Structure formats: structure tokens, C-alpha cells
Amino acid sequence: MARAALAAKAPEERRERIMLATIAVVRERGFAGTRVADIALEAGTSQGLVLYHFGSLAGALAAGLTMLEDEFYDDFAHHLAAEDGPVERLRFMAELAAGRGAAVGNWALWLELWARALRDPDARAVRESQDRRWRAALRRVIDEGVAAGSFSPSNSAKSVLRLAALMDGLAVQLALNEPGMTTRKFTELWWESAVLELGITEPAKRGKSPR
Amino acid sequence: MARAALAAKAPEERRERIMLATIAVVRERGFAGTRVADIALEAGTSQGLVLYHFGSLAGALAAGLTMLEDEFYDDFAHHLAAEDGPVERLRFMAELAAGRGAAVGNWALWLELWARALRDPDARAVRESQDRRWRAALRRVIDEGVAAGSFSPSNSAKSVLRLAALMDGLAVQLALNEPGMTTRKFTELWWESAVLELGITEPAKRGKSPR
DNA sequence: GCGCATATTGAACAGGCGTTCAGGATACGC
DNA sequence: GCGTATCCTGAACGCCTGTTCAATATGCGC
Incomplete structure (x- = not known):
């Protein structure tokens, strides 16, 4: 019969479709409002x-979450590498965090993730990994800028922490x-905070300067 | 009978006890994990x-939440007024946010509140009011410092936003x-960021200097 | 073509939990 | 003292929803 047409057609594709659906629903309803039925729909x-594929809700x-994490980071790393200097890269990160690639929806997801990470080990692992990667990237860009003479932070480790935290706070x-x-x-x-922290002098060649 | 001893003894006191219990449970289990039965227990x-007093969960x-909000702010405003100069007050806010008065538990609650505020209007109102009050206090302290010649921010409105956001980010x-x-x-x-933002020269007379 | 492992479905199950409710106790005006 | 409004309880109700399961379809090795 044509009724139950696609069974076992491409199980891997179905799995992925379900994962995508999951994050779509979480984005829309939050963790607390996400039901198995919603995901299936x-x-x-x-x-x-x-349940067959993932065992439980x-x-x-x-x-x-794991899929989202990898996907986001791969995309980010790919684009970051395309920028040419440390100032441009830093600028790129600022713009990405601020909203490029529909980050507003993502930031909402982040808030959910933080709250969930308080209790759920999986969520905690995802957010920790994500955070570490992001901070590592920031640190690399800053080190690069220091080496190139564009930045002169008084304490680069602290600047990384502060600049990363500031992003989270602004994101709220x-x-x-x-x-x-x-x-x-x-x-x-x-950006102004970055300028202050890092003592940036030369403006970014690419991308409009702040304001 | 002595069994059902305290009925209608002090309804207002019971109401309050329930509100306190509610935030205690939320603190422990999060919004998602809070049940009516837990609160009652x-x-x-x-x-x-x-349900009789509050109609629904x-x-x-x-x-x-509303009770928590008022309670926290009253306590804060009371103590803030006790400090004597702008530098001391700023320092007090830093320490309060960092953990005085068991803020760690409170910050966890804040994360929950942020996430909930994405969907629940009540939560949103509470967090917005809280945030506004906190920022207003920060602004007042900074203005006071400017007037006294202790601070010289290049743009005090922006400094308020940044310093407040930085707190949230660090809180995560x-x-x-x-x-x-x-x-x-x-x-x-x-504090280092505040020094940078506000150009603080004179150290706080009260409280140990950072580090 | 046959049989087996893998996918997929929809219905049924069962537990959890918010809410309702009927009943009682207490205080308080009269 | 009596009646009434308020306060309080515990049990029962019923829905929501995650999970289980038997049945069926599909692809694939032989």
C-alpha cells in the first residue's frame, strides 16, 4: 500500500531530521515545554x-544539543578562518555574537541551556564545551593580535574572561x-570594551567601525 | 481534637510561609522540578x-518571585545606604553580587528566572524590575562618584550598561x-573592569582592595 | 524468492500531578 | 451560645504525557 510508504528508507536521514526537529521545538517552547509528540510532529x-532512535525524551x-553544538562551532570556525587579521577576526566574533546567523534565537536557547545545565549533566557538558571553544577562539585571536602588535592587553587571560563574560551578560x-x-x-x-581592554589602536580594515 | 490543631490561626503567616517554601523549592529543584506537593511539604x-491561597501553581x-524581589532589594538598599562614599558603595555592590548573602544560590535562581522570563510574563516582569533597580543603583553610585571627582567615565550611561552586563556574564x-x-x-x-571604565584613582577606604 | 534484521507505526498503558471538592475546624460578630 | 465567613485538609478526579509493545513494512544477504 502507498499508505506507509517510507519505512526504513533512510534511517540516518530520519534520525537527523528528528534531531533538527528537537532543537526547533526547544527553541520555540523551551525545554520545559518540549514534548515527544511535538518533536514527532x-x-x-x-x-x-x-523513542526508538533515542531511547527517551x-x-x-x-x-x-550535541548536534547543535558541533554544527554551530564548525560553522563559526570556518568563517573565522576566512577573516584576515586579528582585528578583523575580533570584529567578526563581536558581530557573530551580536546577531549574525540569527543569534537572537540562539541566545534564547543559550539562556535555556544555562538554566538546564544547573541540573542536567548533558546540558552542562554541552554548554561547557561550547564555552571553552568560544573562549579558546577568543584567546587565540587575542594572542595573535598581541604577536602582531595590534593589541596590548595588560593581562590577556583576564581580558579573555572579561570579554567573554561581557558577551554573555549583554546576551541576556x-x-x-x-x-x-x-x-x-x-x-x-x-567593541568599545575590547578597545579599552586590549588597547586596540588600528581600526578593523574590514567591516564598518563601531557606531 | 488536638489533631488538626492550627486552623485559621494566622492565615497571613501561613501565606508567607508558603511563599518562602516556594522559593526554597525552586532554588533546590528549579522551576521545572517544582511541584505543588513539594511546596506544601x-x-x-x-x-x-x-491552591486556596494562590489559585494555582x-x-x-x-x-x-515577587516576594523574593522586594526582599532582596530592600535588604540591598538598606546596606548600600550604610556605606559612606561612592568608591565604597561601588565596592559593596561588587562584593554583594559576587557572593555576599549566599548569592551563589541566588545566581542559580537568576539563571532560572532568565530562562523562564523568555516565556512567562510574571517572571519577565520580576526580572525586569530587579534589573532596572540594580542598574539604577549602579548609575546613582557612579553619578555620585563623578560629582565627587572620584570617577571620570568617558560615557557613564554606557559604563552602567557594561558593568551591569559584565556582572551577569560573570554570574553565569x-x-x-x-x-x-x-x-x-x-x-x-x-573591579578591574570598573577601574578601567570609570578611571578610578582613589582606592576604597573600606574593604580590602582587589587581590 | 526467502528469511532475518532493521525501521516504523499507532494504540494502549500507567504513573504523576494540578486542580476540584465536600467536609470540618476556627474565629468572630451579634 | 449561634450562625456565618474564613481557613484548612485529604481524598478523589481526570488529564497529560513518557514509555511499552505488538504488528507491519522494508531492505538485504543468500
Whole structure:
């Protein structure tokens, strides 16, 4: 019969579709509001299949998060490498964090992840890895800038911590769309702080200068 | 009978006990893990009474949050007024945020609140009000410092935003107890940033200087 | 073509939990 | 003292939702 047409057609593709659906639903409803039925509906499959592939709702959530993590980072690393100097790279990171690639939706997801990480080990691992990668990238860019003579931080390790934390803090405002906080403002505030922290003198050749 | 001893004894006191119990449970289990039964148990009353007073679980949560908000702010404002100069007050805020008064537990609660604020209007209102109050206090201290000649920010409005955001960002690390992040480190990192932002010259008379 | 491992479905199950409710105790005005 | 409004309880109800399961389809090695 044509009714149950696609069975066992491309199981790997279905798995992936479910993971994508999972993060889509979490983005829309949050962790607390995500049901197996929602995921199945979004993925266009049955509830049973979600459990078949991932064992439980928690399993599906974990798988979705891990996928998101890798996907995001690969994309980021790829684009970062395309920029040519440390100043440009730093600028790129500022813009990426502020909203390029629909980060607003992502920041909301981040807030959810932080809260969940308080109790769920999987979430904690994902956010920790993500955070470490991001900070490592920041540190590399800064070291590179120091080597090239563009930056002169008084303490680069601390600057990394502060600049990364500032992004998270600004992101809270952005995600909760506090009046007055926009992606432009985010970039502007962060960039000025970076200038102050790192003693940047030469402006970024690519990308418009702040403001 | 002595069995059902305390009925209608002090309804207002029971209400308050329930609100306190509510935030205690949220602190321990998070919003997602908080059940009416937990609150009742913690408060030493019946499940029915929680609903009688607050109408629903959501109502109890909202009431608890509002109570927490006022309580925290009153306490803060009281202590802040006791400090004598702008530098001392700024220092006090740094230390309060970093962990005085068991803020670590509170920061965890904040993360939960942020995530919940994405969807729940009550939570959003509470966190917005809290945030506004905190930033207003920061701004007042900074203005005071400018007037007294202790601070010389290049743009005080922006400094307020950045310093407040930095606290939130550092708080994420602290709440998720990232290795290496402690209350001391929190204060140190934030204070250095404040020095940089505000051009503080004179050290705080009270409280040890950073590090 | 046959049989077996893998996918997939939809329905049924069962536990958890918010809410409702009928009933009682207490304080308080009269 | 009596009646009434308020406070409080514990049990029962019923829905929501994660998980289980038997049945079926599909692809694949032989």
C-alpha cells in the first residue's frame, strides 16, 4: 500500500531530521515545554520512532544539543578562518555574537541551556564545551593580535574572561529584548570594551567601525 | 481534637510561609522540578492550602518571585545606604553580587528566572524590575562618584550598561561553578573592569582592595 | 524468492500531578 | 451560645504525557 510508504528508507536521514526537529521545538517552547509528540510532529514521524532512535525524551534532547553544538562551532570556525587579521577576526566574533546567523534565537536557547545545565549533566557538558571553544577562539585571536602588535592587553587571560563574560551578560539583555538593546548596541558596547581592554589602536580594515 | 490543631490561626503567616517554601523549592529543584506537593511539604501545610491561597501553581510561583524581589532589594538598599562614599558603595555592590548573602544560590535562581522570563510574563516582569533597580543603583553610585571627582567615565550611561552586563556574564560562570571562577575572582575581575571604565584613582577606604 | 534484521507505526498503558471538592475546624460578630 | 465567613485538609478526579509493545513494512544477504 502507498499508505506507509517510507519505512526504513533512510534511517540516518530520519534520525537527523528528528534531531533538527528537537532543537526547533526547544527553541520555540523551551525545554520545559518540549514534548515527544511535538518533536514527532515537527519531524513528520511517529512518537514511537523518536523513542526508538533515542531511547527517551532526555536522550533526544541530549542528541539535539550535541548536534547543535558541533554544527554551530564548525560553522563559526570556518568563517573565522576566512577573516584576515586579528582585528578583523575580533570584529567578526563581536558581530557573530551580536546577531549574525540569527543569534537572537540562539541566545534564547543559550539562556535555556544555562538554566538546564544547573541540573542536567548533558546540558552542562554541552554548554561547557561550547564555552571553552568560544573562549579558546577568543584567546587565540587575542594572542595573535598581541604577536602582531595590534593589541596590548595588560593581562590577556583576564581580558579573555572579561570579554567573554561581557558577551554573555549583554546576551541576556538581547535575548529578553530589553528595550534599548539591539544587535547594533551589543556590538558597539562590546567593541568599545575590547578597545579599552586590549588597547586596540588600528581600526578593523574590514567591516564598518563601531557606531 | 488536638489533631488538626492550627486552623485559621494566622492565615497571613501561613501565606508567607508558603511563599518562602516556594522559593526554597525552586532554588533546590528549579522551576521545572517544582511541584505543588513539594511546596506544601516544605511549608508544612496541605496541598489544598497552597491552591486556596494562590489559585494555582503558577500563582504560587509568581507570588514567591515577587516576594523574593522586594526582599532582596530592600535588604540591598538598606546596606548600600550604610556605606559612606561612592568608591565604597561601588565596592559593596561588587562584593554583594559576587557572593555576599549566599548569592551563589541566588545566581542559580537568576539563571532560572532568565530562562523562564523568555516565556512567562510574571517572571519577565520580576526580572525586569530587579534589573532596572540594580542598574539604577549602579548609575546613582557612579553619578555620585563623578560629582565627587572620584570617577571620570568617558560615557557613564554606557559604563552602567557594561558593568551591569559584565556582572551577569560573570554570574553565569559562578552559578555553573566553572572551574577557576570563585567569588574572589568575580570581584577581582569586575573591579578591574570598573577601574578601567570609570578611571578610578582613589582606592576604597573600606574593604580590602582587589587581590 | 526467502528469511532475518532493521525501521516504523499507532494504540494502549500507567504513573504523576494540578486542580476540584465536600467536609470540618476556627474565629468572630451579634 | 449561634450562625456565618474564613481557613484548612485529604481524598478523589481526570488529564497529560513518557514509555511499552505488538504488528507491519522494508531492505538485504543468500
